[in-house]
Amino acid sequence: MKIYIFIVGLLLPIGISAQTILGKVTNTNNEPLDGASVYWLDTTIGTTTGQKGEFEITTKGVSKKFLIASYVGYKSDTLEIKEQSFTTFQLKESNELDGIVIKGQRDGVIISSFKPIKFEQITQTELGKAACCDLAGCFETQTTVQPQTTNVITNSKELRILGLSGVYTQILIDGFPMIQGLSYTYGISSIPGTLVDNIYVSKGANSVLQGFESISGQINVETKEPDNTDKLLLNAYINNFSEKHLNANYAFKKGKWSNLTAVHTVQPANEFDRDDDDFLDLPKLTRYMISNKLKYGKDADWGWNSRIGLRYVNEQRIGGQTFFNANTDKGSNEVYGQTVNINQPEIWTKTGFRLNDNNNFVFYASSFYQNQKSYFGTVKYDANQTNFYGNIQYELNYSNNSLKTGLSFRHLDLDEDISFTDNPLQRTYAGNYFRNENITGVFAENTMKFFDDKLTWIAGLRADYHNQFGTIITPRTLLKYDITPNTIIRANIGTGWRTVNLFSENIGLLVSSRDIVFAEQLEPEKALNTGVNFTQKFNTDNVSGFFSADYYRTDFQNQIFPDYDTDPTKAIIENFTGKSVSNIFQAEVYLSFWEQFEFKTGYSFLDVYREIDGQKELLPFNPRHKVVTTLGYKPLSKKFQIDMNAHWYGKQRLPNTQSNPVEFQRPDFSETYTVVNAQFTYNLKKFELYAGCENIFDFRQERPIISWQDPFGQYFDTSSVWGPTRGRELYIGVRYRLK
Incomplete structure (x- = not known):
């Protein structure tokens, strides 16, 4: 206390x-x-x-x-x-x-010098270096965020920070928690890259203003502003699998009002099975999305300002055996297939009233509904979720300092229905799972400056009352010290917690043949995160860039992680209150030469483990060592640019399969591998042509599915995916911009 x-x-x-x-x-x-x-x-x-x-x-x-x-x-x-x-x-x-001779352009990644929290701002310059078809693909050139496949059959993904599961990463869309609960599994893939303006990534404990999560870090996706974007943007993309993406953004402005309408569609790929395991290498994905963002006024202007967003997503994913027919074989016990059908409407608003430069009120509100109907082999999974989020803040600027305080409320209504069309393995987890969650919070955060503004201190505290688990306190504090204007040290410490949505956050549980055993009532996950960062920026006539080094440690007081090792036919779900730790060291160097050449390399060391009976046990799917290197060239004429990136992954521990029959066993560790990507972009005034290749050397984890020969048997498992499974991908695209 x-x-x-x-x-x-x-x-x-x-x-x-x-x-x-x-x-x-x-x-x-x-x-x-x-x-x-x-x-x-x-x-x-x-x-x-x-x-x-x-x-x-x-x-x-x-x-x-x-x-x-x-x-x-x-x-x-x-x-x-x-x-x-x-x-x-x-x-x-x-x-x-x-x-005018333009001496420079906006950097692809910007590390803020004057903000106490270390934000890595990924700009449109950086996003243009890869295809970035959706949010999950916007981190191909980054060291901090690692996209991870959670279900190889439907190609669902999560975004990991600090080597921890993506459930510990707080993902915000324009400051709103729209990726939550049921939307976690496929939500990050439903945001098209053409709608993204900036992505702000921070590691470890963050501000308490947006909530109590953010155990490993935060990703805030800022979509394009109607009054500060292209009037018209068209984008068309196709890859060698014949998957097609089409995007169109249209913006207009009149007085203080502005509006941006965006449409996005994905049309499915052809059938490919390079492994000859009878399973599709890439699911058939069909998606339609429409969104609208209406804006009035400016945040910094006195008086009223507001943004209102609307979005609707309809999505279908079909995966499984190559001869699976989604119209006739759903739930079949003879032909294995997976189908996911999603409908999600959402609405949000951010409305503020600025009294003057020192006093500001802001109201946030968002809501979304998701309906999902799915089949995973003989497992039928239907779910409905309704979310509401409200937050009202008051900001006071005084004596070059800032105090923010307010109230928040969250409501989650999740109804999951699980049944079996056939159950020869006698799995026991069928039933209706219902959650009704109401969380009321109060928070305050003060930003103070000392020693002629060299030291900045953010102290934050929030108290949240959960209708099931009672009151939980979340303290956080962040420090920034400017040794020089370009040499900065930061440190942060704070707690975080979250409640578990087991099935939507661990979709692989429904995919495999394992029985799911609940050993006890699940409590909220809680953790303490501490971190330090050193950043050195430099800027000369010919060379500019930065060097950054980070160390973060996460200590869990309670963690929910399915136990796959005790029994290969079961996933045991229970609270783990023993020692569970994530240590990460990361270093990164970025250099820009003569405003034409770019070089960046980053190294990550991960030590993520539990102690069970005094023995250290590494958690699976975390490369202990990882290196990311990017190269770029753009002449001063800006007529074209060439970008390359290479990812080297060290060994990863895999789930224990030694009790399986020999033919269904896998090694304890994965092999090391490298993935190299490249893209060429050519500018023709309003048109931009781009073509690229991902995984140039065609590295593949072959036959990632255990017991693919018998998908309805007791050893069928898709959880041992540690590397790329579809091999080399070629793509070509065109963008048209009307400024």
């Missing part, structure tokens, strides 16, 4: 003097310019603006108090700084763009 009292004390307003200048960069219409450069005359001391055009820059070591702001397509401006602590730039559009 002492730590909670201590943190609450830190939340009290504290006034601190500062030796920094705060400001904002806008255009002549008072619209914020995100990513503008701000720097002192005749120095290398500078920064970039955030989403709202805001910036913060130190005055230490500056003799000439002339501040310069610049942005591509706008005329630079210089202001003399005297006694003011806040200044505003209004940049005018340049009418002589053809005569």
Whole structure:
């Protein structure tokens, strides 16, 4: 309790003097310019603006108090700084763009210098280096996030951070928890890459404002803003499997109102079975999505501002044996197949009222409904989920500090119905599973600055009342210390917790022939996360970039992880309150040469284990060592660009199959492997042609399904997938943009 009292004390307003200048960069219409450069005359001391055009820059070591702001397509401006602590730039559009030599472009990945939380901002520049058909494919060039296949037959995926399951990663869409419960399994694949503007990735404990999850980290996907995107964007893509993606975005603006409408469809691939195991290498995916984002006003302007989003997704996935017919063979005990049919409408709004620069109110509300009908062999799984999320915040800026406080409410209604069309294995988990969850929360977070703004401290605390598990306290604190403006140390510590949605989060349980045994009532998962980060940025006339090193440790107080090892015919579900730890060290170097060449390499070391009876047991599917390297070239003319990336994966522990018959046994560890991807992009003013190859050297984990010869037998299992299974993928696409 002492730590909670201590943190609450830190939340009290504290006034601190500062030796920094705060400001904002806008255009002549008072619209914020995100990513503008701000720097002192005749120095290398500078920064970039955030989403709202805001910036913060130190005055230490500056003799000439002339501040310069610049942005591509706008005329630079210089202001003399005297006694003011806040200044505003209004940049005018340049009418002589053809005569300007643009010295640089926005980096693909930006690590914020002035925010206490270390965010890796993945921009559209980076997303253009790969196909990025959907959100799951937007991390091909990243070290921090690892996409992982959870069901090889339907190709469902999760996003892992710190070597932990994707269930511990808090995924937000425009700040809303839309990937939750039933939507976890396929939700990340339903967001088309053409709708994504920026992705903000942070590791470990984060702000308490968005909730109590974020045990391993947070991914906030920012979709494109109607008033700051292409008027028209068309995208068409096809790969060598004949899977086709079509996208269209249309935006318009009138006064303070703007609107973005997007449509997206995926049409299924042809049938491929390179393994000759009678199972499709790639499921047949059909998806239709339409979304609309209506916006009024600006967050930074006084008065009202609002965004309202609508989206509807219809999706069908068909996988299994090559001769499976989804119209006649659902639930068959002779032909094995999997079908998933999803319908999901959703709505959200973010509405704010800014009294002045120091006082702001924001209301968040979102809701979605998902209906899913599925067959996994002879297992029938039907589910319905209704979600509601509400959050109201008050923000007070005082003495260069910020206090945010508010209330939140979550409602989840999940009804899962499981039955068997045939049950020769005498599995016991059929039945109706119903969850009704209501969570009311109160939170406060104070951002304070010390030592002439060199030290920034965020102290946050929230208390949530769960209708089943009672009150749970979540404290978090984050520190940032600027050794120099370009040399930064960060540290964070905090707790997190979550309730378990067993079937939707572990869809492989329904796929395999294992019986599911509930050993006890499941409690919320809880963990403590601590981490430190060092970032060094550098910028010379010819070379710019950064070096970053991280260490994070996660200690679970309770964890739910299916036990596959005790009995190969069962998955035992129980609370694990023993020692369960994730240690990760990550280092990354990014270099940009002459604004034409890019090089980035990152190394990750994972140590994820449990202790059982005093013995250390590694958790499966975590490469102990991993290296990601990317290369890029773009001439100053910007006519074309070439991008390559290589992923090297070390050995991964696999589930224990030694009690299986010899023909159904697998090694204890996977082999090491490398995957190399490349893409070529050619620019033709409004058109952009791109072509690429994923997995150039065609590495495959052959026949990943155990007992594929007998998919209705007791040893059938799809959980030992540790590498790519479909081999080399060639693709070609075209984009059309109307600015």
